[in-house]
Amino acid sequence: MPELPEVETVRRVLETELTGRTITEIVVRTPTFYRPPPRAALTGLIGKTVTGFSRRGKFLSLLAGERSLVLHLGMSGRLTLTDRPAGNRSVKHCRFEIGFGGKTLRFVDPRRFGRVGGPLPKFGPEPLDPAFTPDFLKAAFQGRKAAIKALLMDQGVLAGLGNIYATEALFRAGIRPSRPAGRLRRAELESLHEAIRFVIREGIRLRGSTLDDEAFLDPYGKPGGFQNRVCIYGRREGACGHSLAKTKRPIASRSAVYCPVCQK
């Protein structure tokens, strides 16, 4: 599922491939989005030239001068580049296509959790921004009783972490996902800060993580490499050699995996 490193990987590819190209065609293939895209936001792009792509957290924005189009991949969304013309009806789960005269950008989203258009929500800092510091974590967690993992995945606290990178960062920092955030000690905040930056940087460097066949692929259709560096996510035994445990209760309504030996 796309988290910050995956979205950043997509952003870099699209910026390289599409900047300077002019949008010639918009094909909305399935009008049955969970949140239907404002048609005008899409069709208004016709004739505009792409000036770049930006990313905030897991949100991606296509920039075309004054106009922009916000995209979120949800959990199964994929942006695919093809040399085929738009309008191929045999592509399954294709929600819309943007034609660039010879190149086509497809938004394919089987589970329809993806979003198109609309404003960006409020975010916490980017993990690789200088504003993200151990002191920031201390202030953000002050007095909070919620599980640390829930806060790490709260985009309003810190932008870009999802289940995979939060799980990995907590393992590397030796902190159990169920710990109340406000009770972390200074040394733990420091190693957590370091661990978050490490997994995000590695995730970007390795072009995201592709954990199974249906998982993330970049716009060329290429898998990422971070799955080979994963220590506990999706594994039965941790990279530490210990067998992993699940928290009794889900955290932020999803199961949380940890190493009962290494994570205190």
Add this chain to the structure above:
DNA sequence: TTAAATTCCTGTAAGC
């Protein structure tokens, strides 16, 4: 203010 629960959806896995 915070936090927990609910909702969207469908491919996959597990259970019978």
Add this chain to the structure above:
DNA sequence: TGCTTACAGGAATTTA
């Protein structure tokens, strides 16, 4: 084998 059920996930929304 075929059917049913449970589950997974991110974020907006609702409820406590």
